Amino acid sequence: MSFAYPFVLLLLVVPLALLVWTWKRSDGRVALPFDHGRPNAARGWAFLIGLAESLPALVLAAVIVILAGPQQLSAPRSRRALTNIEFCVDVSGSMTAPFGEGSRYDASMKAIDEFLDIRKGDAFGLTFFGNNVLHWTPLTSDASAIRCAPPFMKPENVPPWMGGTMIGQALMACKNVLVERPEGDRMIILVTDGDSFDLSNGNDETIAQDLKRNNIAVFEIHISEGDPPAEIINITSITGGEVFPVGDPGSLESVFKRIDSMQATRLEKTAPEVLDDFRPVCLAGLSLLGLTGLTLFGLRYNPW
Structure with a gap:
């Protein structure tokens, strides 16, 4: 005493x-x-x-x-180590392609909604991108804003300046959001169905090394019947993430569970x-x- x-x-x-x-x-x-x-x-x-x-x-x-x-x-206690997860969702025109009962965009946002329940206690942010980037939701433990986003950012409703696909620009914008959070792990979940010209000529290597230096792991859900671009595969492998090709809606849920297992929740001891x-x-x-x-x-x- x-x-x-x-x-x-x-x-x-x-x-x-x-x-x-x-x-x-x-x-x-x-x-x-x-x-x-x-x-x-x-x-x-x-x-x-x-x-x-x-x-x-x-x-x-x-x-x-x-x-x-x-x-x-x-007595020392254990607490859940925070993971900062930034969803980076493609809203280009190709995301309107039929996918199950809706479009690729609809299936992606539904899977993200279910993933929010799996990772309760983490901080989530939501970024939409095309030729430009729009940070819709800042990193927060309150996921209600993300759940309310799908009707407003459907690809068929976005302005013309959001058309196209610039993945490199979107990843760097998400990096700038994550580095502002000094506490916790950092992760980007990229959801897209296309390729991006701004990753060519070695830009993928430059972006990947920058993300790695900032301890940001990138996971890509390639929601398309085609093969994922080599540049994205390179980025995910360098940062410690992985690419998940998804050809049907039933695979999306298992992919998010796989991501959850790869970035499992850590428990850390707190000081008495x-x-x-x-x-x-x-x-x-x-x-x-x-x-x-x-x-x-x-x-x-x-x-x-």
Whole structure:
């Protein structure tokens, strides 16, 4: 046990002095007349009365200990390590292609919605891209804004300047969002169905190394019947991610579960906290105070 104000414990000399005085004093004796009799020493009663008169000093000691602020360290706890996940979703015209019961875009956003439930406790951000980039939702643990986004950013509804596909530009924009969060792991989940000219001529290597330096892993969901571009495969492998070709809606859910297993939630120990520990001292003080009250009913020296 430690104390917030240890210097207050110096006051314990006061109840200690009272205890010494209680047991060493001799003014508790009472002179009684006896006719040639030998008085009883009554040592048992003297001891009990001494204990009773010691109780107030012990109560005072308990009060001083409470004023000193007794403390203890809490047990170390485990907490979920935060992962910052930025969804980077393609809204170019090709994402309107039929895919299951809806379009590629619809299936992607539905799978993202289910992934939010799997990774509760993480921080999520949502970025849409075409020829330009639009950060729709900042990194937050409140996923409601992401769930409300699909109707507003359907590819058929986006303005003309969002047409086309510039994956390199989108990845760098997502990187700028993630590096602002110093705490937690960093991940980009790229959802697209096309290729991008801004990854050619070695730009993929440059972007991948930049992402790696900032500890950002890139996972790509290639929602198309064709093969993923080699440049994207290169980026994901360098950053520690992976490419998942998806040819049917049923595969999307399993892909997100696979990503979840690859970037499993980590538990980290937190430092013990200093907590107030008044309970044992308060219980002892209240018990002593109760005994003191009971002794006042008769366990004391006669006043004559």
